[in-house]
Every structure is written in structure tokens, then in C-alpha cells.
Amino acid sequence: MKPAPFAYYAPQEVDEALELLKQHGDEAKILAGGQSLMPLLSLRLARPGVLIDINRVANLAFVRRGANGGLAIGALTRQRALERSAEVASQSPLLSATIPLIAHFQIRNRGTIGGSLAHADPAAELPAVALVLGAELVLRSASGERVVHAKDFFLGYMTTAIEPNELLIEIRIPGLRQQAGWAIEEVARRRGDFAMVGVATAVELNGNNTCQDARIVLFGVGEKPERMERAEQLLRGQEATQTQPAEAAKAVSEDLDPVADVHASAEYRKEVGGVLTRRALEKAFRRAQKAIS
Numbered sequence: 001m002k003p004a005p006f007a008y009y010a011p012q013e014v015d016e017a018l019e020l021l022k023q024h025g026d027e028a029k030i031l032a033g034g035q036s037l038m039p040l041l042s043l044r045l046a047r048p049g050v051l052i053d054i055n056r057v058a059n060l061a062f063v064r065r066g067a068n069g070g071l072a073i074g075a076l077t078r079q080r081a082l083e084r085s086a087e088v089a090s091q092s093p094l095l096s097a098t099i100p101l102i103a104h105f106q107i108r109n110r111g112t113i114g115g116s117l118a119h120a121d122p123a124a125e126l127p128a129v130a131l132v133l134g135a136e137l138v139l140r141s142a143s144g145e146r147v148v149h150a151k152d153f154f155l156g157y158m159t160t161a162i163e164p165n166e167l168l169i170e171i172r173i174p175g176l177r178q179q180a181g182w183a184i185e186e187v188a189r190r191r192g193d194f195a196m197v198g199v200a201t202a203v204e205l206n207g208n209n210t211c212q213d214a215r216i217v218l219f220g221v222g223e224k225p226e227r228m229e230r231a232e233q234l235l236r237g238q239e240a241t242q243t244q245p246a247e248a249a250k251a252v253s254e255d256l257d258p259v260a261d262v263h264a265s266a267e268y269r270k271e272v273g274g275v276l277t278r279r280a281l282e283k284a285f286r287r288a289q290k291a292i293s
């Protein structure tokens with residue numbers, strides 16, 4: 001099928017894009033990499049009256065060192081650019097390791113970090129990683145700018161805190177501490193497919209091998225990426241022994257109330273969510289232990 005008719009604008013400056021959003025916000029869609037939006041348009045599952053193509057907007061694609069460590073990434077930065085960035089690999093190895101799990105390189109050549117976060121597919125990797133890393137999202141409209149923490153950004157099924165007149169401009173990713181470890185694990189039917197279940201985690205140990213902090217986010221299980229707070233709590237303040245990941249994984253499995261769909265049953269997701277959590281935590285602890293040894 002072909003998309004329903006729409007008016008097309010290709011602004012060259014952020015301010016021009018914001019002015020267009022001010023005029024047409026309610027009926028407009030931003031076009032970034034088009035890897036999620038174009039199929040929706042072609043199937044007529046989305047019928048925006050106006051398309052604002054931001055691909056020619058200057059200064060929206062960049063990777064910079066953040067003010068106090070970490071990274072500042074422009075929303076239009078292609079996923080493939082992140083995958084190849086030495087800066088991302090050194091400042092945010094979890095983000096770097098995540099990108100190759102997204103689709104195939106042809107899709108990552110066009111797909112952007114901002115598009116993936118704004119699209120907020122519950123099975124997508126980047127929203128889960130943004131939550132684990134405590135990312136901040138910079139949203140700008142013609143009347144000002146605000147910064148939204150990832151925990152307040154993902155509201156529900158493909159729904160975010162972005163208002164119709166706002167553009168996602170930048171993603172700020174705090175650096176991991178020296179003694180931190182991380183991992184991402186997922187199960188997909190074929191390489192490059194969306195995950196049926198996935199988990200991203202980051203842990204922090206002190207010199208006594210005690211877990212100072214743990215963040216565990218499951219994706220592909222519900223309406224949005226889910227932080228598993230009881231399991232995290234079980235790890236904090238405890239020595240990072242071999243049994244800890246299994247106990248936290250059991251809590252994840254118990255607490256998950258996943259969706260069932262054509263890809264997997266709820267029982268499968270509960271079981272596999274636990275198994276992946278154990279594996280991810282084991283890897284994350286090993287990385288943290290190596291970092292402080």
C-alpha cells in the first residue's frame with residue numbers, strides 16, 4: 001500500500017522544525033530514519049496530515065563527551081554511527097554492545113537513537129538501556145526546553161512524554177562508575193528480530209565485593225520497559241556471590257506479569273526473563289569485579 005496523502009516539510013534548522021511543530025503539532029509526525037514510521041505510513045496505520053523530515057536539520061547528529069563524564073548524543077545520530085563510535089565504546093560500553101542487537105546493519109544505517117526512543121517499542125533495546133543508564137532526554141519546543149529523566153519518559157505502549165509540539169533534541173547518558181559492570185541479554189526468533197524477551201542490567205560493587213547499586217530492566221515483556229525493583233533491592237548491600245544472581249532472577253520471574261502474543265506465551269516470557277536475568281547479572285558482576293581488581 002501507499003501512504004495516505006500528507007504535506008511534506010524538510011526544515012534545515014531546529015528552530016524551523018519547532019515552528020512547524022507549533023503550527024501543525026497535533027496532525028504532524030517527525031520523520032527521522034523512517035525505519036519504524038515508513039512501514040506504519042505505508043500500511044496506513046498512521047495517517048499524519050503533515051510530515052516534518054528532520055534529516056536535513058543541522059547539528060542534530062553528534063556524539064560528545066558529557067559535562068561530567070558520560071555522553072551527549074544528538075537525537076538524529078544514526079544507530080550505525082553509535083556502533084562505530086570509539087567515544088561510545090569507551091564512555092558507555094553497554095550502549096555500544098546494545099546497538100548490534102538492533103535489527104540489521106541496513107536498518108541501523110538509517111535508524112536513529114532519537115527515533116527509537118521516541119517510537120518506544122516495548123521490545124526495543126534502546127529504551128531499556130536508557131532506563132538502566134538513567135539517561136536524560138532533552139525535549140525542545142518553540143516556547144522552551146525541558147529535560148525528562150528516562151524513568152518519566154516511557155509512559156505506556158509506544159507512548160512517551162513528548163508533547164505534540166516538542167522535538168527530542170539530545171540524549172544525555174551518564175558515565176558508569178569505575179567499579180560498575182553491565183550486560184544485555186535477549187532471545188529473538190532470528191538474528192535481527194525484535195526480542196521476545198530481553199534484559200539490560202548495570203551493577204556497582206565496592207572494594208569488598210558488596211553490591212552498592214543494581215538496575216535491572218526487562219524489555220519485550222509488557223507495555224514498556226520494566227524496572228525490576230524487588231530484584232534490585234535483593235542485591236543491594238549484599239556480597240556479590242554466585243547465588244545472588246539466581247536469587248534476583250527468581251524474583252524477576254515471580255514478579256513478571258508478561259504479555260502473551262503470537263511470538264511467545266506469558267509463561268515462556270516469565271521463565272526466560274528469569275534465566276536471562278541470571279546470565280546478565282553473572283556477566284555484570286564479573287565485569288565489575290574485573291574493573292576493581
Ligand SMILES: Cc1cc2nc3c(=O)[nH]c(=O)nc-3n(C[C@H](O)[C@H](O)[C@H](O)COP(=O)(O)OP(=O)(O)OC[C@H]3O[C@@H](n4cnc5c(N)ncnc54)[C@H](O)[C@@H]3O)c2cc1C
Pocket residue numbers: 029030031032033034035036037038075076101102103104107110111112113114115116118119123124125126162166167168169192193194195
Ligand atoms: C525489519 C526491522 C527490524 C527492526 N528490528 C529492531 C530491533 O530488533 N530492535 C529495535 O530496537 N528496533 C528495531 N527496528 C526499528 C529501528 O530500530 C528503528 O530505527 C527505530 O525504531 C526508529 O528510528 P527511526 O530513526 O527510523 O525513526 P522513525 O521511523 O523516523 O520515527 C519513529 C517515531 O519516532 C518519532 N520521532 C523520530 N525522531 C524524533 C525526534 N527527534 N523527536 C520526536 N519524535 C521523533 C517519529 O515521529 C515516529 O513516530 C527494526 C526496524 C525494522 C524495519
